[in-house]
Amino acid sequence: MKILTRIVGRLVKAAVVLLAILVLNFLLIHAAPGDPAAVMAGEAGATDEMFLAQLREKFGLDQPLHVQLWKYISDVARLDLGYSYRQQMPVLDLILDRLPATLLLTGTAFAVSLVFGVLAGVLAASRVGKWSDTLISSVALLFYATPLFWAALMGVLLFSVTLGWLPPFGYETVGSGFTGWRRALDIAEHLVLPALSLGLFFTAVYSRMTRASMLEVSQMDFVKTARAKGLSPAVIERRHILRNALLPIVTLAGLQAGQLVGGAVLTETVFAWPGIGRLMFEALTQRDYNVLLGVFFVSAAMVILFNLITDLVYGIVDPRIRVQ
Amino acid sequence: MNRIIAAVVASFLACAPAIADPVAGGRANVVIQPEPPSLMLGLVQNAPTQQIAGNIYEGLLRYDAKLEAMPSLAKSWEVSDDGLTYTFHLEEGVKWHDGAAFSADDVVFTADVFLRQQHPRFRAILEHVASITAPDANTVVFTLKAPFGPFLNAFEVGSMPIVPKHIYEGTDFQNNPANNTPIGTGPFKFGEWQKGSFIKLVKNPDYWDEGKPYLDEIYWHVIPDAASRAVAYETGQVDILPAGSVETFDIPRLAALDNTCMTEAGWEFFAPQSWVWINTRQGPAANKEFRQAIMYALDREFIKDALFNGLGKISNGPFAASTKFNDTDIAPYPYDPAKAKELVKASGYNGEVLKLVPMPYGETWMRLGEVIKQNLEDVGIKVEIVSTDVAGWNQKLSDWDYDLSTTYLFQYGDPALGVSRTYVSTNIAKGSPWNNVEGYANPEVDALFAEGAGTIDPAKRQAVYSEVQKILVDDVPNAWLLDLGMPTIMRCSVKDLITTGIGLNDGFKNAYIEK
Numbered sequence: 001m002k003i004l005t006r007i008v009g010r011l012v013k014a015a016v017v018l019l020a021i022l023v024l025n026f027l028l029i030h031a032a033p034g035d036p037a038a039v040m041a042g043e044a045g046a047t048d049e050m051f052l053a054q055l056r057e058k059f060g061l062d063q064p065l066h067v068q069l070w071k072y073i074s075d076v077a078r079l080d081l082g083y084s085y086r087q088q089m090p091v092l093d094l095i096l097d098r099l100p101a102t103l104l105l106t107g108t109a110f111a112v113s114l115v116f117g118v119l120a121g122v123l124a125a126s127r128v129g130k131w132s133d134t135l136i137s138s139v140a141l142l143f144y145a146t147p148l149f150w151a152a153l154m155g156v157l158l159f160s161v162t163l164g165w166l167p168p169f170g171y172e173t174v175g176s177g178f179t180g181w182r183r184a185l186d187i188a189e190h191l192v193l194p195a196l197s198l199g200l201f202f203t204a205v206y207s208r209m210t211r212a213s214m215l216e217v218s219q220m221d222f223v224k225t226a227r228a229k230g231l232s233p234a235v236i237e238r239r240h241i242l243r244n245a246l247l248p249i250v251t252l253a254g255l256q257a258g259q260l261v262g263g264a265v266l267t268e269t270v271f272a273w274p275g276i277g278r279l280m281f282e283a284l285t286q287r288d289y290n291v292l293l294g295v296f297f298v299s300a301a302m303v304i305l306f307n308l309i310t311d312l313v314y315g316i317v318d319p320r321i322r323v324q
Numbered sequence: 325m326n327r328i329i330a331a332v333v334a335s336f337l338a339c340a341p342a343i344a345d346p347v348a349g350g351r352a353n354v355v356i357q358p359e360p361p362s363l364m365l366g367l368v369q370n371a372p373t374q375q376i377a378g379n380i381y382e383g384l385l386r387y388d389a390k391l392e393a394m395p396s397l398a399k400s401w402e403v404s405d406d407g408l409t410y411t412f413h414l415e416e417g418v419k420w421h422d423g424a425a426f427s428a429d430d431v432v433f434t435a436d437v438f439l440r441q442q443h444p445r446f447r448a449i450l451e452h453v454a455s456i457t458a459p460d461a462n463t464v465v466f467t468l469k470a471p472f473g474p475f476l477n478a479f480e481v482g483s484m485p486i487v488p489k490h491i492y493e494g495t496d497f498q499n500n501p502a503n504n505t506p507i508g509t510g511p512f513k514f515g516e517w518q519k520g521s522f523i524k525l526v527k528n529p530d531y532w533d534e535g536k537p538y539l540d541e542i543y544w545h546v547i548p549d550a551a552s553r554a555v556a557y558e559t560g561q562v563d564i565l566p567a568g569s570v571e572t573f574d575i576p577r578l579a580a581l582d583n584t585c586m587t588e589a590g591w592e593f594f595a596p597q598s599w600v601w602i603n604t605r606q607g608p609a610a611n612k613e614f615r616q617a618i619m620y621a622l623d624r625e626f627i628k629d630a631l632f633n634g635l636g637k638i639s640n641g642p643f644a645a646s647t648k649f650n651d652t653d654i655a656p657y658p659y660d661p662a663k664a665k666e667l668v669k670a671s672g673y674n675g676e677v678l679k680l681v682p683m684p685y686g687e688t689w690m691r692l693g694e695v696i697k698q699n700l701e702d703v704g705i706k707v708e709i710v711s712t713d714v715a716g717w718n719q720k721l722s723d724w725d726y727d728l729s730t731t732y733l734f735q736y737g738d739p740a741l742g743v744s745r746t747y748v749s750t751n752i753a754k755g756s757p758w759n760n761v762e763g764y765a766n767p768e769v770d771a772l773f774a775e776g777a778g779t780i781d782p783a784k785r786q787a788v789y790s791e792v793q794k795i796l797v798d799d800v801p802n803a804w805l806l807d808l809g810m811p812t813i814m815r816c817s818v819k820d821l822i823t824t825g826i827g828l829n830d831g832f833k834n835a836y837i838e839k
Contacts, residue, residue, distance in 0.1 A: 034715030042718040044369035274520030
């Protein structure tokens with residue numbers, strides 16, 4: 001019961017936060033120089049008054065700003081994210097069209113970085129001071145410090161251009177006609193490089209955090225007690241140290257999960273991955289207001305959702321938090 | 325003697341088909357950058373839209389590298405002696421992609437209704453037209469109000485794409501669902517568009533020009549990162565890189581690859597020319613000597629070699645070299661910093677800082693801004709670079725909120741179509757980055773451009789346009805940089821891709837891939 005009240009309370013707060021984000025985004029975007037009509041006219045390389053007026057009327061930009069804002073908020077309340085006149089498609093369709101590709105990419109990167117990061121961190125912590133610890137820590141530091149786009153480009157140069165093992169970019173082989181498992185395999189091949197370059201940074205962060213957190217917990221009194229009881233080192237490590245060291249990692253995982261939708265702009269651009277991040281970035285340069293606001297809205301909703309989930313997971317990992 | 329030459333030529337011609345026998349079938353993989361918002365060429369005029377949709381739609385005419393008219397949907401045409409009546413005889417048996425028959429009614433609807441409402445550039449041309457009629461199903465007659473010299477150059481597919489009347493008549497053009505599955509008469513039909521990934525066109529089996537096209541399908545790959553586009557060519561994902569798809573510093577490396585051919589042909593009609601916008605309304609740049617100083621200060625040879633890999637040609641004035649009536653007797657301004665310094669001094673410049681807003685079209689153009697700043701500072705002109713994105717740059721130019729900027733514009737073959745718009749005072753208006761943005765107003769220039777447009781006789785037009793070029797070169801309303809070289813990079817096995825002065829924009833009709 002308690003947990004239900006808490007969730008409802010959080011949802012009400014979330015709605016208020018979402019509304020604030022919506023209004024703020026709307027105003028910020030409209031404060032940027034230029035508008036979609038001017039951008040489209042600009043791209044055409046020729047324009048006149050009539051053309052601009054036609055476009056502005058079509059986009060609803062001829063209305064006063066507060067009217068546009070009110071219309072947008074009431075539309076969103078009805079779960080209507082508006083229409084992209086530039087792309088001639090409802091925004092929701094555009095987003096749903098791109099969402100699977102992004103979730104596949106960011107989800108894979110998330111899983112890979114979480115699993116490998118925590119494993120590497122546990123390994124390093126249990127062998128602290130030995131050469132394997134030094135190796136893991138150094139590699140983690142290297143990944144941590146490498147700019148994403150550079151790692152991505154180097155990956156392409158090595159594995160695609162030089163070795164020819166993996167496709168350099170794209171979601172699947174265009175026009176291959178693959179279906180079923182053959183297609184899944186094809187997509188998986190295309191997924192390797194972007195997911196790895198996106199996951200590198202977080203793998204490093206997880207491993208460093210796990211290592212530090214485990215070392216800290218292993219100095220605590222209850223661990224000494226456990227050792228004194230004669231428990232085997234493996235059990236102590238798993239049940240006593242790791243479980244207690246997990247909290248900061250859950251926090252971080254919640255943070256990364258919140259970025260699942262909007263956090264891969266660079267990776268998607270370098271690898272021509274047809275996802276949300278690119279949709280957002282292109283909408284920004286084209287001042288496609290509705291698309292941009294729609295992506296922001298979905299990302300914000302995701303962040304709020306994952307914060308909520310993180311809170312619930314805290315309770316599972318550490319029962320003390322549930323009581324409060 | 326003549327007979328012998330004729331015989332030799334004839335034997336050559338007889339051999340020609342044997343040398344190059346087009347192969348049917350295959351797929352072309354091309355880069356498209358950026359992804360176009362739509363392929364409905366009558367509504368959207370972006371460069372990438374033109375590049376793809378020029379295969380779906382067709383114009384009445386095409387133009388060769390010398391900008392002479394070639395048949396397209398119009399198989400022949402006549403111009404009356406007074407220059408007022410243009411009669412086009414259309415190809416017979418042409419069908420739209422949905423099977424409906426094409427006729428002169430479609431042409432009249434396109435020009436008189438659809439494009440008049442939707443196409444700013446064609447709307448300007450229509451100012452000269454009194455009536456458009458279809459005396460029979462295969463004939464269209466344009467009657468002009470007064471002679472208009474460049475009229476025959478206005479029928480290229482991007483300027484006047486013929487759209488289907490049976491689909492658009494009486495509908496809301498902008499929101500017609502057919503816009504997403506465009507229907508034209510062209511050699512290729514719309515196939516599939518996976519947003520963010522690729523656009524696919526397929527062969528039109530019922531194309532009126534028997535035997536064409538040769539290719540089965542064309543894929544345009546959407547690859548947002550310039551370095552990745554270069555990799556796409558290197559690794560064989562794509563075989564054709566249209567001009568502008570890779571950064572200029574990647575061009576020498578790609579051009580040196582095996583089985584790779586590069587050509588600058590196919591841009592004669594558009595003749596993109598780059599220049600420095602000078603806001604002539606305000607500050608030191610209102611002074612002619614100061615503007616001439618800018619011209620002498622710019623090291624255009626360096627710009628050409630270092631930034632554009634030696635491609636292109638230093639502009640000798642406002643007319644690009646391949647545009648009609650360029651006066652080849654006019655010598656380009658030399659690079660002369662000493663003279664520039666003198667002129668700066670003479671202009672009474674006292675250290676105002678000029679705001680340079682470079683066109684944000686990628687790395688090369690940003691570097692160009694830096695070179696200009698350096699060149700001008702060498703002769704004592706203070707410059708501050710203001711960076712912004714494309715939308716912001718559009719806005720700044722449209723609001724005249726700049727001192728210097730960079731750009732490049734198409735000239736569409738004729739000075740009356742693509743040059744005068746930048747210099748005549750009637751074209752000064754806020755709200756567009758493509759009109760007389762510099763605010764140059766000279767009644768003499770206005771009068772000469774008007775006379776040039778209203779004259780038919782080429783010799784008389786040349787005299788008028790030579791005069792206007794001399795005035796503009798002396799006045800320097802803008803500082804011209806280069807007639808841009810536009811390199812298309814492709815596998816050498818791709819043949820006959822560029823056969824006209826319009827190049828890739830109506831490209832794949834004749835193209836085939838050698839096995």
